[in-house]
Amino acid sequence: MYTSRITGIGHYVPDNIVTNKDLEQFMETSDEWIQERTGIKERRWIDPKSDDMPSTMGVKAARQAIENAGLTPDDIDFIVFATLSPDYYFPGPGVQVQDLLGVKEIGALDVRNQCSGFVYGLSVADQFVKTGMYKNVLVIGSEYHSGGLEKSTRGRGVTVIFGDGAGAVVLSRSEDNQKGILSTHLHSEGKHAKELALIGPATNRWVDQIMEENDPDDTSYYPYMNGNFVFKHAVTRFGQVIHEALQTNGFQTSDIDMLIPHQANLRISQFIQKQMGLADENVYNNIMRYGNTTAASIPIALSEAYQEGKIKDGNLVCLAAFGSGFTWASALIRW
Missing domain, CATH: 3.40.47.10 (Thiolase/Chalcone synthase)
Known part of the structure; x- marks a missing residue:
């Protein structure tokens, strides 16, 4: 292969x-x-x-x-x-x-x-x-x-x-x-799907049904997030999937040169950084400038970190994400 x-x-x-x-x-x-x-x-x-x-x-x-x-x-x-x-x-x-x-x-x-x-x-x-x-x-x-x-x-x-x-x-x-993507790890837990979701319009609730109901208090067509619930699950799953990637490849947290977490909330990133004992220079955050850009957040952060010279040849880079679904995932890369 x-x-x-x-x-x-x-x-x-x-x-x-x-x-x-x-x-x-x-x-x-x-x-x-x-x-x-x-x-x-x-x-x-x-x-x-x-x-x-x-x-x-x-x-x-x-x-x-x-x-x-x-x-x-x-x-x-x-x-x-x-x-x-x-x-x-x-x-x-x-x-x-x-x-x-x-x-x-x-x-x-x-x-x-x-x-x-x-x-x-x-x-x-x-x-x-x-x-x-x-x-x-x-x-x-x-x-x-x-x-x-x-x-x-x-x-x-x-x-x-x-x-x-x-x-x-x-x-x-x-x-x-010796270089490239070492492994990826993907997970889901669908029982919490509605805790972070956009319920309608959808195939089980089309636009005409929403208009027929004419409910001024209906917010189903806007994103919904149970913030505290999502936060508690995120800090657990982030840690788990990062450790999974490291253990699969025989590394420890101290081996990470750059962790790029999904930019969901700076408090989540800081919690994970502290939990893993990583220095500021080993974690890249840009949520303060861009907010949460969902599927775009990791590649934007990865691109900026690379352009700023914070990812170098031979570095061990870990990408990790958690979000709606619930889904969570990680990738470990030897740059």
Whole structure:
């Protein structure tokens, strides 16, 4: 079997910056309240007048990643696109990326694992490359949250957290078995699905039914999150899946050069960092600038950390995520 390595990386975020002070204009909140609970100072929200969508943002990040890999779009053999906010209900944005990149009729797969989506997508791509089926796989995480948030005091518990953006990597075949993705670990616990979910509209509750009910108190078409419940599960599952990756490969927490957790809440990341005894320079967080960008959060953070020289050749890098589903996942990489 071959080894798969990340050979290219890139990210894109909208130009429009929305600060906590900006949110005070249309909901009862404060910069202090938001930072204390989440660590977020600002986020990027798409300007509705722009052409940014999950697919187009994904392509912008993808072009960076492809160029960074020293490849052209025609070198890509397969696309994996992770998102909870596709341009359309169907089809998924993977096929849009194929079209926008102007490449041959390669396969495109959409992954719907929300906050864990990018790591799930990376794991899928890893299998395709390792078995020799594909040589270069493009993996994208892209989200457009801001258009579907309840921008009011009632919805502030969710709205203040989420931002828009995209990140991408190129995963390529390698015969160097000392570097690349060492292992990936995927889990789910569906009994908690409704604790972090968007219930409707959906196939069991279509738009016409919602309109017929005409209930002004109906919030089913906005994201719902049981914050404390999710937090308690997140800090447990994060630790478990990181240790699983380390133990599988014979490492200890002290061997981690860079941990990139899903940017759900700075308090979760800080809890995990303290629990594992990692120094500040061994954990990368950017939630204070972008908020939670769900499937895009890990590739955006990974791209920034790499660009800032915080990930170097030979480093042991761990990616870990937890979110809606519940799903959680990790990937251990020798850079």
